[in-house]
Amino acid sequence: MSDPKFKVSFYDSVQNFFERAAPHTGLHRGLLEQIKECNAVYQIRFPVQVGKEYKVIEAYRVQHSHHRLPTKGGIRFSNHVNQEEVMALATLMSYKCAIVDVPFGGAKGGVKINPWEYKEKELESITRRYTTELIRRNFIGPAIDVPAPDYGTGPREMAWIYDTYRTFKEEDIDAAGCVTGKPVNLNGIQGRTEATGRGVFYGLREACNNKKDMKRLGLDIGIAGKRMVIQGLGNVGSYTGLISQNEGDVKIVGVGEAEGAIYNENGIDVQELINHRKETGSILGFKDCKDYPKGERDIVLEFDCDILVPAALENQITGDNAERVKAKIIGEAANGPITSEGEKILLDNDVLIVPDLFLNAGGVTVSYFEWLKNLSHMRFGRLEKRFDQNTYDRLIDLVESKTGKTIGEQERRFVARGADEVDLVRSGLEETMINAYQQIRELQERKRNVKDLRTAAFVSAIQKMGSDYLNMGVFP
Numbered sequence: 001m002s003d004p005k006f007k008v009s010f011y012d013s014v015q016n017f018f019e020r021a022a023p024h025t026g027l028h029r030g031l032l033e034q035i036k037e038c039n040a041v042y043q044i045r046f047p048v049q050v051g052k053e054y055k056v057i058e059a060y061r062v063q064h065s066h067h068r069l070p071t072k073g074g075i076r077f078s079n080h081v082n083q084e085e086v087m088a089l090a091t092l093m094s095y096k097c098a099i100v101d102v103p104f105g106g107a108k109g110g111v112k113i114n115p116w117e118y119k120e121k122e123l124e125s126i127t128r129r130y131t132t133e134l135i136r137r138n139f140i141g142p143a144i145d146v147p148a149p150d151y152g153t154g155p156r157e158m159a160w161i162y163d164t165y166r167t168f169k170e171e172d173i174d175a176a177g178c179v180t181g182k183p184v185n186l187n188g189i190q191g192r193t194e195a196t197g198r199g200v201f202y203g204l205r206e207a208c209n210n211k212k213d214m215k216r217l218g219l220d221i222g223i224a225g226k227r228m229v230i231q232g233l234g235n236v237g238s239y240t241g242l243i244s245q246n247e248g249d250v251k252i253v254g255v256g257e258a259e260g261a262i263y264n265e266n267g268i269d270v271q272e273l274i275n276h277r278k279e280t281g282s283i284l285g286f287k288d289c290k291d292y293p294k295g296e297r298d299i300v301l302e303f304d305c306d307i308l309v310p311a312a313l314e315n316q317i318t319g320d321n322a323e324r325v326k327a328k329i330i331g332e333a334a335n336g337p338i339t340s341e342g343e344k345i346l347l348d349n350d351v352l353i354v355p356d357l358f359l360n361a362g363g364v365t366v367s368y369f370e371w372l373k374n375l376s377h378m379r380f381g382r383l384e385k386r387f388d389q390n391t392y393d394r395l396i397d398l399v400e401s402k403t404g405k406t407i408g409e410q411e412r413r414f415v416a417r418g419a420d421e422v423d424l425v426r427s428g429l430e431e432t433m434i435n436a437y438q439q440i441r442e443l444q445e446r447k448r449n450v451k452d453l454r455t456a457a458f459v460s461a462i463q464k465m466g467s468d469y470l471n472m473g474v475f476p
């Protein structure tokens with residue numbers, strides 16, 4: 001089932017990481033097995049009409065852990081989908097949710113198609129049919145299992161899923177909570193699209209503020225001025241680049257995509273690059289950059305930089321190329337970009353790996369906010385925005401009357417402002433990422449034999465899940 005090109009499959013890598021962390025959790029074997037294994041695997045085959053022909057589509061939904069409900073995780077449309085891959089991704093979702101204290105079990109879906117080969121109408125019928133299959137087996141619902149976007153899907157697909165669910169479950173008043181990542185005007189939430197990339201930025205910023213780690217790597221403290229390389233300019237990679245550049249003063253020096261890779265040590269403007277790609281269909285040929293054509297695109301992982309951000313797919317840094325990686329920090333924006341073999345080499349070379357199960361958890365964090373919004377049937381900030389603004393205004397009036405000084409209108413508007421939904425989402429996300437980083441970094445510091453952030457993150461996640469099972473009385 002796994003791709004023979006890789007010595008260690010994605011699923012095996014995740015299980016190897018689990019086993020490395022297990023002895024540090026203090027939990028007994030039976031409980032560890034329950035946490036480790038996938039609880040439910042649903043394999044689906046259904047026909048769709050493509051042109052004049054009928055195709056049988058292979059699809060999956062895996063629920064890794066039911067310790068909390070609903071289960072949660074994206075749906076991937078990709079030619080590489082297979083059962084093991086979806087199982088690995090569902091497993092990561094459980095740990096991811098535990099790390100950021102999002103009260104869901106982990107799940108993932110996959111449809112084995114190349115979405116760029118299909119017409120919109122065909123994609124719609126595939127998505128609707130897949131959703132119908134999930135409804136038939138009770139594998140979707142606001143209290144059961146809540147999908148979201150992943151590689152190859154986005155708000156458009158989520159809207160189809162919601163609409164299909166609503167058609168079947170008219171009486172479910174919480175139907176909007178059956179899927180997240182919906183368009184904002186269709187019960188979605190502001191800030192969900194950028195959430196994973198924004199979370200990656202907050203997570204990396206925290207990692208770069210750690211004095212001890214930066215000293216060990218011989219780097220200055222703080223993310224500003226660091227040179228970053230990004231593999232993948234999809235939703236996650238592009239927002240990571242834009243936000244790191246605009247809010248963190250990071251210099252993006254290299255970018256890789258399916259069509260090739262580019263490098264410019266003086267920096268690449270990410271917005272201009274995105275525009276260039278929209279116009280020409282390629283990142284190649286962008287001003288002042290050295291081009292590497294498609295056949296050499298993997299060189300992006302070996303570019304000289306401080307922070308390498310793989311933001312594409314799994315199994316990118318392996319036993320074969322890890323030795324050539326020059327970055328001192330790797331931020332795993334994708335799920336599973338480093339195999340367990342590749343990781344061994346990187347850790348020996350003292351590379352700081354900020355792991356996926358923490359770093360890309362911003363997506364599911366904001367999905368949680370969206371689900372809460374759907375269940376409460378109200379936009380965040382609606383009740384308090386105006387009240388907060390009036391309170392700040394009164395406070396400024398008081399300061400003016402006590403000091404005899406006038407505060408200018410511009411300054412007043414800057415200070416006396418109630419929060420919009422997007423402000424609340426961003427600050428909730430920032431708080432979540434900072435907290436989660438501190439938790440795993442402190443655990444690493446506390447446990448002498450836990451030497452890297454990934455093991456610390458696994459230990460933290462497994463312990464939280466274990467404590468749920470123990471509290472339920474399922475295990476002695």
Ligand code: GLU
Nearest residue numbers: 073074148150363364367
């Ligand atoms: N697909 C995203 C992930 O891998 C988001 C999942 C979600 O929002 O439920 O984390």
